[in-house]
Amino acid sequence: MGSQLKCVILGGGGFIGSHIVETLAEQGHSVRVFERHNINTRNIAHVLGRIELVYGDFLNEDDLCRALAGMDIIIHLVSTTLPKSSNDNVIYDVETNVIGTIRLLNLAKQLGIRKIIFASSGGTVYGLPQYQPISETHPTDPICSHGIAKITIEKYLQLYHHLYNLDYTVLRFANPYGPKQDPMTGQGAITVFLQQILNEEPISIWGDGTVARDYFYISDLAEAVLAAIEKDPPSKIYNIASGFSHTLNELINIMQAVTGRTPLIRYLPARKLDVSVNILDISRARKELSWSPQVPLEEGINRTWQWLQNYK
Incomplete structure (x- = not known):
């Protein structure tokens, strides 16, 4: 092009x-x-x-x-x-x-x-x-x-x-x-949860924490x-x-390891709009775009945590 x-x-x-x-x-x-x-x-x-x-x-x-x-x-x-x-x-x-x-x-x-x-x-x-x-x-x-x-x-x-x-x-x-995701919008479980851990606020989870996302x-x-x-x-x-899914409970475990903090979890009734598991097949993008994800979840969560600590 x-x-x-x-x-x-x-x-x-x-x-x-x-x-x-x-x-x-x-x-x-x-x-x-x-x-x-x-x-x-x-x-x-x-x-x-x-x-x-x-x-x-x-x-x-x-x-x-x-x-x-x-x-x-x-x-x-x-x-x-x-x-x-x-x-x-x-x-x-x-x-x-x-x-x-x-x-x-x-x-x-x-x-x-x-x-x-x-x-x-x-x-x-x-x-x-x-x-x-x-x-x-x-x-x-x-x-x-x-x-x-x-x-x-x-x-x-x-x-x-x-x-x-x-x-x-x-x-x-x-x-x-990742960085620049505003935790105040309520969008993005990782950023929202990390912000709640930072502020020592309880984390609310809809359902039993087994909802899994990519x-x-x-x-x-x-x-x-x-x-x-x-x-x-x-x-x-x-x-x-x-190309992988992680449950909310798994996310919390990784966040505990990254932050060294143990958050308080509140489990709430499940929501109708939540699909229980969602994993996407990325083989077409790998093959035709020569693209594949480079940043592992733990590293990405760590980078987001570092950014949030300076976010005001």
């Missing part, structure tokens, strides 16, 4: 986006970040001199047009809902995420964008697993609105590719964690995005994960 690419990262100031911004800037790509007006830029403060920052509203066509003008690649990270809250207001989920993305696709087509990289959800699009590890060809039957919105967007990407030859890659992320370190996610941009891969959908 050529050496230097002009990439716009929608939602580039957040946890995931800021790591992608850093990685792309380091590789010599031209980076523009599109973010909300009131966003705190602390995550990207150290690279502000090397990137362009554009403010606006994802749902405002004029703002979006300014953000996309002159770009080659769109990295679409914007999501207005979280899996756990998406079922509370399904109409909002569809209006903001699905309709907003269709507007984005129309603009991308008009402006001659070469490719869209879309951040999908390996944890929610498949629903209840019929087999483990879950491959990209597994049925998609989400049990939360967030997952339904993600899979709908994937289908529209496919449609626009079919109709207008707008290229795309879908990356179905498992559970990324956790992978944020720098590995950024490398996957880089590969999807630079390699022009043959498939359209890739699982991006560690």
